[in-house]
Amino acid sequence: MSIVFCQLSTIEKVKTEKSNPPQIALRFFRWYCSPRLLDYIEGDLLEVYERRLKTSGKRLADFRFAVDVLLLFRPGIIGSRKNNYASNHIDMFRNNFKIALRSLWKNKPSTVINVLGLTTGITACLLIALFIQHELSFDKFQSKGKRIARVVMEYGFEGRPETEKGTFTSTKVAPVLSRTFPEVEKGVRMTTVSMILRLNNEPVTESNFLFSDSSFFNTFDYEMLEGNAATALDGKFKIVLTEAASKRYFGDESPLGKILEVGEKKTPYEVTGVMRDYPKNSQIQFDFLASFSSLGENQEETYFNANYTTYLLLNNEFAFAPLKEKLDPFMEKEMKGTGATIHFHLEPFREVHLQSPYPAFVSNTSMSYLYLLGGVALLIIVIVCSTYINLSTAKSIERAKEVGVRKVSGAARAQLFWQFIGEAFVVCCLSVLVSFSAASLLLPYFNSFVSRSFEFTDLLTPAFLLITFLITVAISLVAGSYPAIILSGMQPARILKGLFKNSSAAKQLQQSLVVFQFAITVFLIVCTFIIRNQLSYIQNKSLGYDRNHVLTLKIGWDTDYNQMKTLKQELKKHPQVVEVSRCGSSPEKIYSGYSMRLPSTPETEVIMVNANPVDEGFVKTSGLHLLAGRDFSQQDIELVTPEPWENKKFHYLINESAAAKFGWTPEEAIGRELVLNTTGVIVGVIKDFHFQSIHDALKPIVLFTSTWGGRLIIKTSGDDIPGTLAYLEQTWKKNYPRPSL
Known part of the structure; x- marks a missing residue:
């Protein structure tokens, strides 16, 4: 019996192969034909092919089929499958978006809860991310940053173990090191002071008044709006203004060649340039840049008049170690017979803000603080995602029939999965929009708390918008994945019979998330109390002086x-x-x-x-x-x-x-x-x-x-x-x- 069945199957297979048109021609036709015409024309071609097969035989029918396929290859029939594919996906995305909005509007209470929960978490994360991104960007704009070193001086006296260490150096350090060591290309001396200037004949104290060598412009990046950087600081009593300072003192007029009276003695300083305001994410901050020679203290006879900051521009970024090896023997010779010891340490310029214990012209930030803040932001995201997962999973029973009808109608599991991910993405996008508004309102208080001067435009920079987009996508995927998996995996037969209920695994996950969520919340509350106690300790600790009022x-x-x-x-x-x-x-x-x-x-x-x-x-x-x-x-x-x-x-x-x-x-x-x-x-x-x-x-x-x-x-x-x-x-x-x- 089995032998007869195999013979019949073989005969049927041969007949089927003989009645089929040439596959190469058929595949070619399906490739170029417009999808909207494909079913109609292909049906006609196959019908004609069947008639020819009966009247003329397979060889002639195959040949005539191939000729017809080639004759149909013309503009009216050729269509772009790629564009149609994209169009289908755009239509699908548009449809899913509409469904998501309708679903959210239908379930307004849960939508409001989800949006408020995500908004709270995302707002906190936006502010934390803004601070972290700002701190990590410090001095990254300096094109020569990898070649710049800040000099740290450590000095003591022979026979005594105590030493003092800091960024204070004398006026002698930069010129001597520049002349002595080939690794040093330029040296820059700086000091910042409060100076009295006169605005509308009234004295004004300017705290961001920086004295610097003319090599500043060879070492650091800048944008000169007016004047020549090569000669702007090449003599005494010359000064370069930032754009903001220029407008404050001279309005819209060009200040070049004009005089600013500086100090109690009203020393005349000639304005030799105007430069773009220096970025806020720089360790060097100033409104006025005056020539260092104006101080009259550029002598080189001592290393002990140490009241200045020195930066060195090295000839390459690998010169730090060779130069450090040469500095100690050199300073031993320099200090011989003085009874004092001096050691110079080199700090990479880009590491000063986050890794140096010695502040620059602005306060430093510790990298450990950024890790701590990043961890807090991550925990906040976990909490809001857990809340969303719990609420969405709890709503899965109400949406069971919707899923069943869609599956019976032919919806694939992947389509349902991305539909629910899309809903999570829409909720996240709404939350992000509200979060930006909330962050803009909280910025003044946040600035006061972190001692920064962020503006709303800082939230709209390309880098920060990219960070926000990545956070939104991450939250959408993390928060929406499990509910999407649960909902898209429902069996339509059981749903329509009313037999669906949350699985034990889903309930266990919900319970675990609730416990985990409370654990994180308790942890953050405990951390808050610890920080509050630390701040209270700092505020109330007796420092030996009275700081009240x-x-x-x-x-x-x-x-x-x-x-x-x-x-x-x-x-x-x-x-x-x-x-x-x-x-x-x-x-x-x-x-x-x-x-x-x-x-x-x-x-x-x-x-x-x-x-x-x-x-x-x-x-x-x-x-x-x-x-x-x-x-x-x-x-x-x-x-x-x-x-x-x-x-x-x-x-x-x-x-x-x-x-x-x-x-x-x-x-x-x-x-x-x-x-x-x-x-x-x-x-x-x-x-x-x-x-x-x-x-x-x-x-x-x-x-x-x-x-x-x-x-x-x-x-x-x-x-x-x-x-x-x-x-x-x-x-x-x-x-x-x-x-x-």
């Missing part, structure tokens, strides 16, 4: 002493003003490095110390505690006003740590002579206080009498703050006109 103002270092004395007297007339002081640095940030010793000690045996020039009101204004001796008096300040320097008589206040360096108790230190820049008398000892990071151990510090300084500190009682501020503003403008406090 204190205003710190930047003023010009060269502001006239008598003028500031008059201003202080006027300010103290208000009953809510407790004390006013002029100083070099406010008490929370004192970094100036000095060496101190006893008059009987050799110059090679010194102790490293931080020091701060202050007047008679600094201790009271800062709330420092006097342990022994007395505070500075007005008479002490008057003793440092005479010129020349040799006629000045200095008095010192030292802290406990400084006294301990000499083995003194606070009482024993009173009346002792001490050599800082010059010999002076210790009149008091103050309690140790944190004048740098609280991560650092308490260090020795010396306060010395002075008539100059770049800070004005005003201590108020804290009562009637609006009235006090109004009085300060009025008195400030009356005695020293300039913009508001």
Whole structure:
């Protein structure tokens, strides 16, 4: 029986093959024929072929079929399958989009919950991503960034283990290293100060005033709008303005060749150029770029006048290691016989902002903070995705019949899968649009929190829009995949019979997601409490000085002493003003490095110390505690006003740590002579206080009498703050006109 069946099958197969037209011609026809005409014309061709096969035989029928296929190859019949394929997909996408909108509109409560949940998470992620993207982009625009090094100086004294390390260098470093080492192509010296300029004949304090060598333009990228960069800083008293500064002082007029009066002495600076505002993601920030030679301090006789920042442009990005090997032997020769040691370290320019412990002209950010923020953003995304998955899976029963009808109608599982992914994408897109609005409203508060100046346009940059798009796609896929798999995998027969219900696996996943979601939420809440406690600790920890109700103002270092004395007297007339002081640095940030010793000690045996020039009101204004001796008096300040320097008589206040360096108790230190820049008398000892990071151990510090300084500190009682501020503003403008406090 089986043999007969096989023979019959073989006969049928032969008959079928004989009745078929040539496959090559048929495939060619199907390839070029327009899809809308294919079924009709192919049917006619096959019908004619069958008639010819019966009347003329297979060979002639095959030949005539091939000829007909070639004759039909003409513009009216030829169609683009590719365009139709694309058109079908566009139609499918449009249809799925409409279905998604209708479904979301039909289920308004769940849609609102999903959109609000995703909006909250995406808004937080947008702000975090904005901050991370900004920090990671620091200095990346510098085309020579891989060849630039910042010099870090570490100095100490022979026989003493203590060293001081920082970005302070002397004016000698850049020219000497440029001449000595072939690896160094250029050297740039910089320092930023607060300077007094005049706007409409009124003095204005500008804090972003940068002095730099002319090699700045050979080292760093810039866009010069007016002037010649090659000669802009090649002499004394020349200055280049940023575009914003130019408009502020000269409006729409060209400032080239015009004069700006700088400082209390109204030194005339010639404007030699205007450049585009420097990017915010740069460690070098300025509004005014003045020639370094204007300082009159470009001498090369010492390495110890270390108050400047030095950058080196190397001849290639691989010169760091060879140059470092040469620096130590070179400096050993340079410092031989001085009793001091100096080591220079090179920091890659692009690593300064995220990896250096030493800030540049803006505050640094730690890479670990960015990792932490990125982790928080990821956890937030996981939470919102979990919420979406739970809600969508819970709604799957309600949509079961819809899926069943679609499957019976011929919908493939892949089509249903992408339809539900499309719904998730639509929800995410709506959430992103709302998130952008929310982020724009929150930007001022976010800027205050992170100490940045982001604008809404920063959210619309191509790079950030790409990040947003990737986040949207990722959330759509992660949040929509599981509900799409569940819904598209339903069996139509069971659905239409009403037998469908959530699987145990789906329920287990929902329960797991809820537990996981709560675990992450609890983790973030705990982290929030920890951070809050840390901030509370920082805010409430006793730092050794009083920071409540204190205003710190930047003023010009060269502001006239008598003028500031008059201003202080006027300010103290208000009953809510407790004390006013002029100083070099406010008490929370004192970094100036000095060496101190006893008059009987050799110059090679010194102790490293931080020091701060202050007047008679600094201790009271800062709330420092006097342990022994007395505070500075007005008479002490008057003793440092005479010129020349040799006629000045200095008095010192030292802290406990400084006294301990000499083995003194606070009482024993009173009346002792001490050599800082010059010999002076210790009149008091103050309690140790944190004048740098609280991560650092308490260090020795010396306060010395002075008539100059770049800070004005005003201590108020804290009562009637609006009235006090109004009085300060009025008195400030009356005695020293300039913009508001």
